[in-house]
Amino acid sequence: MTSTFDPLPGEVLPPDIAARVKAHHDELVALRRDLHAHPELSWAETRTTRLVHERLLAAGLRPRLLPGGTGLVCDVGTGPRVIGLRADLDALPIVDEKAVPYASTVPGACHACGHDVHTTALLGAGLVLAALADEGLLPGAARLIFQPAEESARSGALAVIAAGEAANLERIFALHCDPRTDVGRVGLRSGAITGSADQLLVRLHGPGGHTARPQLTADLVYALGKVVTELPAALSRRVDPRAALSVVWGRIGAGRVANAIPAEGEVEGTVRCLDAAAWHDAPALVESLVADIVSPYGVRAEVVYTRNVPPVENEATSIEMLAAAVRATEGPDAVVGTEQSLGGEDFAWYLEGVPGALARLGVSRPEVPLHERLDLHQGRFDADERAISVGARVLVGATFVALASF
Numbered sequence: 001m002t003s004t005f006d007p008l009p010g011e012v013l014p015p016d017i018a019a020r021v022k023a024h025h026d027e028l029v030a031l032r033r034d035l036h037a038h039p040e041l042s043w044a045e046t047r048t049t050r051l052v053h054e055r056l057l058a059a060g061l062r063p064r065l066l067p068g069g070t071g072l073v074c075d076v077g078t079g080p081r082v083i084g085l086r087a088d089l090d091a092l093p094i095v096d097e098k099a100v101p102y103a104s105t106v107p108g109a110c111h112a113c114g115h116d117v118h119t120t121a122l123l124g125a126g127l128v129l130a131a132l133a134d135e136g137l138l139p140g141a142a143r144l145i146f147q148p149a150e151e152s153a154r155s156g157a158l159a160v161i162a163a164g165e166a167a168n169l170e171r172i173f174a175l176h177c178d179p180r181t182d183v184g185r186v187g188l189r190s191g192a193i194t195g196s197a198d199q200l201l202v203r204l205h206g207p208g209g210h211t212a213r214p215q216l217t218a219d220l221v222y223a224l225g226k227v228v229t230e231l232p233a234a235l236s237r238r239v240d241p242r243a244a245l246s247v248v249w250g251r252i253g254a255g256r257v258a259n260a261i262p263a264e265g266e267v268e269g270t271v272r273c274l275d276a277a278a279w280h281d282a283p284a285l286v287e288s289l290v291a292d293i294v295s296p297y298g299v300r301a302e303v304v305y306t307r308n309v310p311p312v313e314n315e316a317t318s319i320e321m322l323a324a325a326v327r328a329t330e331g332p333d334a335v336v337g338t339e340q341s342l343g344g345e346d347f348a349w350y351l352e353g354v355p356g357a358l359a360r361l362g363v364s365r366p367e368v369p370l371h372e373r374l375d376l377h378q379g380r381f382d383a384d385e386r387a388i389s390v391g392a393r394v395l396v397g398a399t400f401v402a403l404a405s406f
Contacts, residue, residue, distance in 0.1 A: 012404035013328050013397055014137055020128045021392045028120045028392070029385045031055075033102035035116040039091030039109040042152035045070040048089045052123060052146050059130050063144075066163055071148035071156060073165045076126055077133040079140040083402045084172030084354065085395050086157075086347060087122035088115045088150035097379035112381045114177025114363060119146060121175060121361070121391030128396050140403040143169065150346050153199075153308050157349040170406070171318055172356035173398045174347050175391045178338065179373045181362030183384040186326045186394060187338025188359055190319045192274040194312040197344025198282070200247060201268045201304040202227050202290055204254075208263035217261055218298035221254050224265045226293050227301075228252065234289045243275035244342065245282060271305075272342040279310050312348040318357035321405065325397030326359075330390060336362075343376075359394070363387040 014020075031051065040048050049070050056063040056074050063074035071089060075082070091111045096104035104110045126144045145165065149156030160166060181187050204224055209217025232247045239245045247269055254265025271286065273279045283305040294301045326335045338360045347358050363383035364373050374381045 013400050014132060017128065017329055017393055017396050020131065021124055021389050021396070024124050024127055024392070025389050028124045028388045031123070032116050032120040032385060032388060035119060036111045037102045037105050039104050039106055039111045040089070041093060041109055042090040042149035042156070043068070043070055043154070045089040045148050048119065049146065049148075052119065055123060056126065059127055060134075061126070061130055066148065066159060068159070071160070072146050073160070074126065074144045075141055076129045076144065077138040077141040081140040081170050081403055081406050082143050082168055083140065083399050084143045084145055084166065084169040084350070084356070085122055085125060085399065086145040086147055086172060086174040086350065087118035088147050088156070089119055090115060090149055090151050090156070092151055092377060094377065095379050098382055100382065110379055112378055113151070113376050114381075114383050115150065117177050117361070117363065117383050117388055117391065118175060120388050122146065122395060124388065124392030125395035125399070128392065129399060139400075142399045153306070155309060155346040155349060157346040161349060161353070166350055166354055169354045171321075171402050172350050172354045173318065173322065173395065174358045175361040175394065176345065176358060177363045177376065177383055177387070178360035179364050179375060179381065180370065181336060181338070181360055182364055182366040183362045183387050184330060184390055185334050185336050185362040186322070186330065186359050186390070187336050187362070188319050188323055188326070189338045189340065190314050190316045192311045192313050192340055193338065193358055194340070194345045194348070195244065195272040195274050195342035196279045196311045197308045198271040199268070199306040199308060200271050200286065201266060203264065203266040203302040203304070204294060204299045205264055205302065206261070206299040209261045211259045211261055214261065220262055220265050220299050223294045223297035223299045224252070224254055224267060226297070227290060228267055230293050231286070231289055234293070235285070238285060238289070239278050240275070243273055243278035245271070245273040245275070245278050246342070247271050274311050274340060274342070276310055276313055309344045309346045310348045310352065312345050312358050313351060314357040315351070315355040318355055321401045322357055322359050322394070322398055325401045326394055329393040329397040361387055361391050
């Protein structure tokens with residue numbers, strides 16, 4: 001893909017972004033620790049929403065709550081071109097295992113994915129953009145999207161889109177914490193960066209019978225074993241390997257005693273993929289393959305395929321814009337490559353209708369060896385809080401670079 005984007009951020013970025021963000025750093029860290037100590041799960045982010053709402057109001061902005069009262073959006077600046085900046089608000093149902101003053105006070109809930117960092121980085125960017133707009137220095141508009149329920153199968157991104165808040169966006173950007181990347185660096189990748197994350201349940205039905213006479217009934221457990229082993233193998237031969245379409249099982253169950261063939265059994269897992277076209281075709285293909293696999297064994301298959309999120313496919317020009325913004329605000333060595341992940345991210349729903357990109361925000365101290373860094377979704381995960389200001393600067397820079405491209 002050939003891009004017409006001319007990355008000359010030095011000509012379009014205000015020279016004092018760093019100083020403007022620094023002025024808010026202590027406030028942002030304090031807010032991040034407050035959010036970390038009071039995590040809220042998907043669709044319950046009322047306190048988090050209220051704190052962000054109040055701070056935006058204090059800055060002279062006019063945030064608007066999303067339907068349901070969790071999550072909000074806020075426009076900064078004016079003009080026909082609007083750049084979306086998105087952060088997610090929700091925490092995970094995980095026990096916080098850290099011995100820090102700001103550890104979770106909510107039993108069984110923890111910001112183990114860094115959404116508190118995302119939220120405060122976007123708030124910092126919004127405060128800086130608001131001041132620049134007041135001074136007549138913002139050549140367009142930015143929409144701050146504080147989204148609920150990224151961790152829910154009932155995606156908060158879809159709620160934002162249903163409310164019409166993504167309809168007029170020219171581009172959209174987001175950051176996600178990455179413990180594999182040093183603080184001060186930002187990981188970028190064009191194309192697929194995360195995978196789809198769907199759920200699959202295959203339930204088999206048969207007449208049941210005695211294990212001594214399988215020929216007189218349908219051997220349901222044997223057929224279930226065939227589904228477990230043959231469906232992943234068949235997918236690997238029916239789909240381009242570059243799509244990385246895979247099924248991994250997490251639960252299986254059938255029967256209660258050793259000498260009876262059960263009448264019902266089921267297996268459940270996830271379907272992940274790095275290619276949008278393969279993702280769209282996957283449900284029909286999976287159902288067809290399951291039917292073919294069990295047909296010799298006299299059982300009936302019920303396939304429940306539940307959509308979650310498509311893969312995040314970063315648009316090339318948007319990645320170039322992020323790279324230009326990172327180099328201008330963080331230095332020429334701050335841009336690093338990043339690997340693909342089969343983890344799901346509902347930012348993908350925005351990219352179905354708006355060009356944009358998701359970047360990985362480094363949150364680890366450089367002196368910590370890679371093998372000692374805790375992954376996301378762990379109760380002891382924490383972030384180097386310098387990443388908050390890095391994220392704010394990058395989001396401000398990306399807004400200016402994107403607006404200057406028109």
